[in-house]
Amino acid sequence: xxxxxxxxxxxDLDALMEGVRRRSPRALGRAISLCEDAGPxxxxxxxxxxxxxxRARLVGITGPPGAGKSTLVDRLARxxxxxxxxxxxxxxxxxxxYSGGAILGDRVRMQTLYTDPGIYIRSMxxxxxxxxxxxxxxxxxxxxxxxGFDWVLVETVGVGQDEVDVVRSVDTVLVVTLPGLGDDIQxxxxxxxEIADVFVxxxxxxxxxxxxxxxxxxxxxxxxxxxxxxxILRTVASRDQGVEELIAEIESHREWLVESGELERxxxxxxxxxxxxxxKQRVLEAADRAVGLEKELEAGFQEHEDPYQVAERLxxxxxxxxxxxPVEKEEASR
Amino acid sequence: xxxxxxxxxxxDLDALMEGVRRRSPRALGRAISLCEDAGPxxxxxxxxxxxxxxRARLVGITGPPGAGKSTLVDRLARxxxxxxxxxxxxxxxxxxxYSGGAILGDRVRMQTLYTDPGIYIRSMxxxxxxxxxxxxxxxxxxxxxxxGFDWVLVETVGVGQDEVDVVRSVDTVLVVTLPGLGDDIQxxxxxxxEIADVFVxxxxxxxxxxxxxxxxxxxxxxxxxxxxxxxILRTVASRDQGVEELIAEIESHREWLVESGELERxxxxxxxxxxxxxxKQRVLEAADRAVGLEKELEAGFQEHEDPYQVAERLxxxxxxxxxxxPVEKEEASR
Numbered sequence: 001x002x003x004x005x006x007x008x009x010x011x012d013l014d015a016l017m018e019g020v021r022r023r024s025p026r027a028l029g030r031a032i033s034l035c036e037d038a039g040p041x042x043x044x045x046x047x048x049x050x051x052x053x054x055r056a057r058l059v060g061i062t063g064p065p066g067a068g069k070s071t072l073v074d075r076l077a078r079x080x081x082x083x084x085x086x087x088x089x090x091x092x093x094x095x096x097x098y099s100g101g102a103i104l105g106d107r108v109r110m111q112t113l114y115t116d117p118g119i120y121i122r123s124m125x126x127x128x129x130x131x132x133x134x135x136x137x138x139x140x141x142x143x144x145x146x147x148g149f150d151w152v153l154v155e156t157v158g159v160g161q162d163e164v165d166v167v168r169s170v171d172t173v174l175v176v177t178l179p180g181l182g183d184d185i186q187x188x189x190x191x192x193x194e195i196a197d198v199f200v201x202x203x204x205x206x207x208x209x210x211x212x213x214x215x216x217x218x219x220x221x222x223x224x225x226x227x228x229x230x231x232i233l234r235t236v237a238s239r240d241q242g243v244e245e246l247i248a249e250i251e252s253h254r255e256w257l258v259e260s261g262e263l264e265r266x267x268x269x270x271x272x273x274x275x276x277x278x279x280k281q282r283v284l285e286a287a288d289r290a291v292g293l294e295k296e297l298e299a300g301f302q303e304h305e306d307p308y309q310v311a312e313r314l315x316x317x318x319x320x321x322x323x324x325x326p327v328e329k330e331e332a333s334r
Numbered sequence: 335x336x337x338x339x340x341x342x343x344x345x346d347l348d349a350l351m352e353g354v355r356r357r358s359p360r361a362l363g364r365a366i367s368l369c370e371d372a373g374p375x376x377x378x379x380x381x382x383x384x385x386x387x388x389r390a391r392l393v394g395i396t397g398p399p400g401a402g403k404s405t406l407v408d409r410l411a412r413x414x415x416x417x418x419x420x421x422x423x424x425x426x427x428x429x430x431x432y433s434g435g436a437i438l439g440d441r442v443r444m445q446t447l448y449t450d451p452g453i454y455i456r457s458m459x460x461x462x463x464x465x466x467x468x469x470x471x472x473x474x475x476x477x478x479x480x481x482g483f484d485w486v487l488v489e490t491v492g493v494g495q496d497e498v499d500v501v502r503s504v505d506t507v508l509v510v511t512l513p514g515l516g517d518d519i520q521x522x523x524x525x526x527x528e529i530a531d532v533f534v535x536x537x538x539x540x541x542x543x544x545x546x547x548x549x550x551x552x553x554x555x556x557x558x559x560x561x562x563x564x565x566i567l568r569t570v571a572s573r574d575q576g577v578e579e580l581i582a583e584i585e586s587h588r589e590w591l592v593e594s595g596e597l598e599r600x601x602x603x604x605x606x607x608x609x610x611x612x613x614k615q616r617v618l619e620a621a622d623r624a625v626g627l628e629k630e631l632e633a634g635f636q637e638h639e640d641p642y643q644v645a646e647r648l649x650x651x652x653x654x655x656x657x658x659x660p661v662e663k664e665e666a667s668r
Binding site for chain 2: 043046047050051064267268271272274275276278279280282283284286287297298300301304306307308309310311314315318319
């Protein structure tokens with residue numbers, strides 16, 4: 001990026017924040033794009049947004065492919081709008097050079113919602129960087145929160161550790177499953193059971209809903225010492241069944257979060273994850289400036305050094321360089 | 335851990351390596367448990383193991399729940415044993431306080447394999463730490479590789495970023511899917527398409543296998559510029575159909591890896607991921623020793639500081655502390 005264009009962007013931050021506060025779709029889109037990038041612009045934005053966030057209700061929706069999460073999110077948004085509450089939606093995409101944005105084809109269903117200024121929908125994806133998607137999601141949730149949306153819904157595909165980290169950016173986690181997954185439901189449950197605040201068996205009109213519910217009940221029975229046993233709800237999102245009950249459960253969970261102190265505990269974990277991700281980025285940047293990340297990696301590879309040897313050299317370089325804050329550095333050079 | 339017991343363990347490393355080289359199940363189990371821990375013992379082990387690794391064929395098996403991955407791994411192992419080749423298997427578990435080891439109940443099917451000294455099976459899981467499972471898997475693959483297994487099979491559940499990172503520890507990635515996932519197959523494909531070397535449509539005797547194959551073909555058509563288009567195979571693992579063909583594809587892929595230079599490229603990426611994970615751990619440890627990780631996080635939380643402010647303080651502390659190598663440090667203190 002040219003030096004000039006970066007400087008121009010820096011000066012736009014006041015205007016951008018103004019647009020975010022007005023919930024201008026263009027400003028929101030630009031701000032969330034910044035969250036997907038690395039670099040000082042993102043840091044400046046997050047530092048502006050962070051103090052204004054903290055009021056929205058943050059709900060994560062996760063679960064295995066096929067559970068009907070998008071349809072459920074669609075229905076939730078419509079019901080919340082009917083109460084005159086505003087809704088920001090982040091659809092977290094696994095990244096692929098093949099799919100581009102095509103994976104969100106099913107968002108066409110939500111097209112009618114797009115024309116409503118009380119709703120903002122945005123998909124997010126990042127490439128490669130370990131934990132990068134979780135970090136970008138945390139930042140984007142702050143943007144929508146600071147923009148004043150009453151609700152922020154974060155939908156993720158998948159059941160891996162990354163989803164667990166992504167949903168840690170929210171307060172209430174819905175784990176959506178479906179009947180008839182057979183034995184493999186065990187694997188799904190094992191991965192996400194611990195993060196579920198509310199279970200939703202969607203497509204509950206299909207055969208096997210009873211068994212899915214009793215399987216979940218059994219697993220929950222094993223989770224002794226839980227402070228709050230997650231309720232199991234049944235929905236048929238495509239027919240708009242069970243959605244009001246689900247919203248009531250989300251609200252009841254929110255009350256419990258505040259009263260029990262669990263909301264504070266979760267926000268502490270959230271801060272820790274974000275700080276760890278920033279520290280990792282800092283040390284990589286410092287090592288790169290000091291000794292050259294690529295150069296040292298290549299030397300280590302050629303010499304068949306073990307990863308600890310290579311890391312040690314990079315760390316020593318990073319530490320030798322001393323304090324490094326990209327924002328201060330750039331500002332000092334202006 | 336008591337100081338005394340740690341020292342005793344240090345002195346056991348020669349014996350442990352000896353056991354690993356003999357493929358003693360007890361030594362392998364102990365070595366892989368060390369890979370799941372943090373700390374200097376793990377680092378010492380990896381440094382011993384790393385130079386002896388690099389000969390095994392490393393195959394990852396991933397894909398959505400329900401695809402029949404465990405059964406397929408079971409069959410692959412039996413076929414490879416029939417050729418008198420040895421097989422180490424790592425089953426990567428999503429962690430849960432509920433499931434304990436119960437998720438691997440379906441491993442009972444593989445019980446007959448356990449009595450064969452040419453096969454070693456082990457499940458792995460780590461709690462919480464972002465990217466921790468990927469790092470532990472890389473190290474455990476080295477252990478099995480150094481132990482002299484001809485093949486190391488790494489099976490993961492899920493389709494998230496963490497799985498992508500885990501399978502980066504292998505050379506050939508099988509993405510296993512199944513017929514009849516409907517529209518959501520798009521989501522699955524988007525997340526893992528880019529890492530697939532060979533596609534396997536398992537349960538190919540079920541309705542929808544044709545459509546699954548043509549959907550995959552279509553997606554692959556979009557992936558222009560691929561150096562090697564992944565083949566699409568059909569198996570019915572439960573009936574032992576298609577397994578020999580799959581092994582032939584894995585071997586053909588391996589030849590291509592070596593000839594094209596892609597094997598080197600992947601091992602470079604592998605080294606980078608491992609080095610990055612170690613650097614992150616180093617900076618967190620240094621910050622903790624310098625200023626106290628918990629204390630600074632709590633102060634930041636109380637003052638509602640943004641994550642960059644907190645990270646900056648911790649980073650400055652870590653850098654101020656200077657060079658820190660837990661192994662050297664411990665050895666210096668002896």
